[in-house]
Amino acid sequence: AQKITQTQPGMFVQEKEAVTLDCTYDTSDPSYGLFWYKQPSSGEMIFLIYQGSYDQQNATEGRYSLNFQKARKSANLVISASQLGDSAMYFCAMREGRSGGSYIPTFGRGTSLIVHP
């Protein structure tokens, strides 16, 4: 079974509008963490935001916020006031307890975001 599911292969948004990128996850571990990364065409993975499973409040980092709905096992990324430079691939990832407690992040297949003027 997929640990991380990103159902939107591509999204388009107009500059200055908000956009939500979907992510659902599957785990039975009560302690886990969720991440979002941005990957522009240059290839580097850029860390955006982190949410721990025990965090009471949704994480925010500047224009990025994470809409964490634990019961639905979803961790959607909201980008407010989109900019042209936001055009990139976006990956959702999760780390959970594994044998030996290594907590290795597992990534989804990504969503391509295109911001147009």
Added chain:
Amino acid sequence: DTGVSQNPRHKITKRGQNVTFRCDPISEHNRLYWYRQTLGQGPEFLTYFQNEAQLEKSRLLSDRFSAERPKGSFSTLEIQRTEQGDSAMYLCASSLGLGGSGPIFGEGSWLTVV
């Protein structure tokens, strides 16, 4: 530059040759990860070090692949007898424990096997 550094950035090699990639993590980071990414996919886990100990390896890491992290500093990923299916981007990431942020990635090393 205090980020994660990977070398070489691009490598073209003939099938059957050996290649080695190097990763220099952020100096205080004790965890180091190697991932592989092919077009249209997310990064796939290959192996993980905590300090100098290699604690986990993916099934993707066939016996042609070997990784080391001597003295818990830089790491190398070697692929022996390369195959065309090895063509991918190899990503290195590091982190300090399980802090409240994700691992920091390098810019990746692109491998093309011809």
